Amino acid sequence: MTESNIREALARLHRAPDSEVLAPLLAAAEVGPEERERILARAAGLLADIRAGEQEGWVNRFLKHYRLNSEEGRALLSLAEAFLRVPDAATADALVRDKIGAADWESAAGASPSLLVNSATWGLVVSRALLSGEGGVLRRLVQRAGEPFVRAAVGAAMRLMADLFVMGRTITEALARADQRDYRIFSASFDMLGEAARTMADAERYFVAYAEAVAAVGREANRRGHSVSVKLSALHPRYETAQAARAVPAIVERLEALATAAASAGVPLTIDAEEQDRLLVSLDIIEALARTPSLSGWDGLGLAIQAYGKRARPLIDWAQALASATGRRLTVRLVKGAYWDSEVKRAQEAGVAGYPVFTRKAATDVSYLACARALLDAPNLTPAFASHNALTVTTIVEWAGQRRDFEFQRLHGMGAGLYERLVENEGYQCRLYAPVGGHRDLLAYLVRRLLENGANSSFVHQLADCTVSEADLLADPVAKLRATGATSPAIPLPADLFMPERRNSEGLDLAHPQVLSATVAAVGRALAESFRAAPLISGTAADGPARPVLAPFDPARRVGEVIEATAADVKAACAAAAAAQPEWDRTPLKTRAEALDRLADRLEADRPALLALLQAEAGKTLPDALAEVREAVDFCRYYAAQARTLFEPKPLPGPTGEANVLRLHGRGAFATIAPWNFPLAIFLGQTVAALVAGNSVIAKPAPQTPLVAARAVAHAHAAGIPPEVLHLVPGGSDVGAALVADSRIGGVAFTGSTATARRIARALLAEDGRPLVPLIAETGGLNAMIVDSTALPEQVVTDVITSAFRSAGQRCSALRLLILQEDVAEPILAMLRGAMDCLIIGDPLDPATDVGPVIDAAAQARLLARLEAMGDSVFHRLPVPATGYFVPPALIRLPSVEALEEEWFGPLLHVVLWDGSDLPGLVGRINASGYGLTMGLHSRIAATAADVERLARVGNLYVNRSMIGAVVGSQPFGGEGLSGTGPKAGGPHYLLRFATERVTSTDTTSAGGNASLLAIAD
C-alpha cells in the first residue's frame, strides 16, 4: 500500500459502518475446519492451565467474588476509586458508610482460596459489621475503637487491593519484584502510572518519572529485555488535535529525549494507544520520532494498535511503511483496546456519523485476528500480541507455526496461567505490562482494569462464570459475527440516539485533523459574504440607516450591518402577526411541525455560514459555535416531535352519551426576545416553540447579534413558516419595550437579565384592560459547585475549566462560585491554576482558541472594573490580547458564599472554602441568594448527592460532571426563583405554556338517542 492509500483508508474507515469495515477482516480472520480443531484442542488445554493458575490471577479472584453488577462489586469499585485520596477522617468515614453499609461482604469472605482476596474482604466485613450494628462479639470488640478502626480496616483493604494491581510503588521496587521467582520467566514493560496531564507541572512530573524508569531499567543488570511504556497524554496537558501545533513539537521533544536515553541504555520504548480522537496526532508524533536522525537504526521503538478501532488494519500497513522507510524494525503491540465504553459515549455526545470502534465484541476479536495475520506477515514489524483470551492466543500460536520471533504480552495480575506453559515448554516469549506508581496515580488504571474485566463480554470474566460453557467461551468469532450481523442493535448510531422520536443533530468530528481544517476553511469562505439584518415584516425588509456590526475580538472588523426597527415597524409587525395568527393556528399541526423539521435540515445544510456568524458576531470558539448550531437543530426537531403528540386533540372521559375533547391552540402573537449569548439556539428555540404551538411570532434578537437571527428567520421562511406569521424586529431595549407594550401581544418568551424580566412583567400589567398574558422568562444565576474531598481532582479541574471559562463564562449556566472543601482546596487550586495557564485566549476564529472575548465594550468594562475592585482577592489571572473585548479569566477568593451578591457574566470564577461540615447549611446558604439556575456537585458519596438533590432549589443539578451544555430533551434547562419562571426549555412541558386550552363538550344523544350505548353487545 502506498502512503496515500493508507491515509485514504484511515480516513475512510474511521467511522464507516461496521459491516463495511469488517468484510475484508472476516475473510482474513477465517480459520479452516482442521485448523479450528487444532486451535480448540490447544485452547481447551490452556483453559485448564488458566484455571489451575487462578491462584495467581488476583484480578480474576477479585472479580469472581465481587461481580461488577452486584452491590458489593459496585461498592468496591467506588471505594477503590476514591478512598485512598480522601485526606480527612470525617469524609472518609462518610464514604465508607456510604459504600460499605449496603453491601453483603460476609458471603464473600472466606469463600476465596486467595489469601489476598480474603484479607481485603475481611477488612470490609469488619467494617460492615461495625456500621450496620451487626456482628455480635466482633462488633462489641471493635466498637470501642469506633470509626477510626473502620477507616483503618477499609484503608488496609484498599491499599492491599491497590497493591495487587501495581508491580511496585517505585521503579526500583518494581524491578526487584520482576526478579522474583514468579516473574522470572517474563520480561516486563514498566508503565509509569499517571496519564492525561492537566498542567505543565504534571507533564514535567510524568516525564521525569519516565526518564527515571528508563535509566533504572538501563542500569538493571538482569533486565531480560525489560522495556518502558509511555502514554503521550502524560507528556502534555493539551495533547489534542486543535492544539497540535504546539502540543506535537513539545511532545516530540520530550519523547526524543526519552528515546535517546532509552536507545543508549538499550531499553525498548513502547507508545501506548489511547483515545481514537488522538490517533492521527499520535501517528504524527511517532513518525517524527522514527525519523529523528539520531535514532536512526534503533530497533527499540514500539507502538500499540487497538484492534477495536476501525482503522486498526491500515495502521499495520502504516507501521510497516514507516519501519521500512526508516530502515528499522518496529515493535507493534496489538491490543483489543481499553477505552471502549468511553469511545462509544464520546461519539454519541458528539453526534458524529458513526463509531470509531466496533460495537460487537466478536468484531473486535475478528479485527484482532486479521491484524495479527498481517503483523505476522509484515517484514519490518516485530509483533507483540497482548491478550488474555485463550482462543485469540491459540489461534495466533496456530498461525505462527514454528516461529518464535514475536512475543505475547499480559497485564500484571492476569494471564499468568495462560502463558506459563507456552513460555516454559514451548519457547514463546511473554512480557508483563507492569504498572508502577503510588496509590494516587493508580486510580484511572485500576478502574479501567476492573471495568474491563468485569464486563460480561470479557474473556476473563466469562471464564470465571461457571454458567458459560467451554463451547461458548471458545466460539469462533468469525462464525459468531456472521450469525449475529456486524452491528450491535443495542447501540444505536449517534444520529439515532433519540429515535424513533427524532433524529439527533449532526456533529462534526473536530478531533479529526481533516475535518477540522475543512471546517475552518468553510467558515473562512462563509465570512466573505456580506451579512445584513433589517426589520422583516410580512416578508418585506424595511429600509433605513444601517449600523455596522463589529467583531468583539476585533472591533475594527466589520461582520455585516443592521437596520434597527422603528416604533412604526414594531406596530406594523404586531398588527400583521395578530391578523395572521388565527389562520396559522388552523393550519394542520402536521404542516407546522414539518416546517420545523425542514428548518432543522436547512440549518444543518447552512452550517458553515451559521458557524461563521456565531464566531464573528458573537465571538464564539468553533466548538461552542458548533454546539449552538446543534442545539438549534435539536430544538426544532424536539418541539416538532413534542407538538405532534401533545397537540393532538385529547378525548376525555365522561358519562355515556357525551363527547369531551381537549384541544390546544396558540395564544396569539408572541414576542420572543433573545439574548446575545445564544443568538441562534435560544433565539430560535423560543421562536419555533411559539410557532409550532400555533402562535405567530415577532422575534427580537439582541442588539449585539442581529445577523445570525436574520439568517435564522430567512431559513424559517424558506422552510415553510409564512412570512406573515414570523416577523423580525432587530433593535435594542426600546424596540423590546415597544413590543411588550403592544396589547396585541399574547405572550412573551424572554431570556436575559432578571432586571429586564421584571420590567417586562410590569409592562405586561401596565394597561388595565389588557388580558393577563404569560411571560416565560429565563434569567441568570449565581451558580455554585460544591466539591468535597472524595472528588477526583483531575475531573474537578476539567469540569471547572469547562463550566467557568468556556464561552468566556457567558452562559447562564456557567459556574460562578466554586466551593471547595478546605482539606483538598490547595492541591485542586494549584492544578486549576496550572490548567488555566494552558488555556489559549484570543481570536475565536483560530481553532486553537479556548477562550474568546466577551460580547462588547460595556461588558468588558464592567468585568474589568470588578477585577480591579477585588484587588488582592484576585489570586490568579491570565494575560489577554490587547485588542478586542477580552477579560482575563481569573480566580477570586471570597470569604463566604454570601459575599457573591450578583452575577458576573464573564470568565471570573469566585472561590470559597468550606470546612466539609453541615452540608444542609451550605446548600441553604446557596439557596438563600434567591437564584436557582444550576448547581454542580463533585462527590463520590451517594448520600451527599441525594442530600444536595433534596435540598438544592435549582433547575439543573449536575453531579460529577460539568455544569454547562444542557442537551435538548435530555437535560431540559431553566431555573426557579430569581432565575426564571419555567417551564424548562427543551423539556416536555415547555410547549404547553405557549398554548391555550379549549374543551368542547357535546351531548351526542341530542340528535336522536344514545346510539353507541345501545349498540354495545350484551
Ligand SMILES: Cc1cc2nc3c(=O)[nH]c(=O)nc-3n(C[C@H](O)[C@H](O)[C@H](O)COP(=O)(O)OP(=O)(O)OC[C@H]3O[C@@H](n4cnc5c(N)ncnc54)[C@H](O)[C@@H]3O)c2cc1C
Ligand atoms: C501488555 C498489554 C498492554 C496494553 N496496552 C494497551 C494500550 O496501549 N492501549 C489500550 O487501549 N489498551 C491496552 N491494553 C489493554 C487491552 O486493551 C485489554 O487488556 C484488552 O482489550 C483485553 O483483551 P483480551 O484479549 O485480554 O480480552 P477479551 O475479553 O477477549 O477482550 C475484551 C476486549 O474486547 C473489546 N470489547 C468488549 N466489548 C466490546 C464490544 N461490545 N464491541 C467491541 N469491542 C468490545 C474491548 O477492547 C475489551 O477490552 C494492554 C493490555 C496488555 C495485556
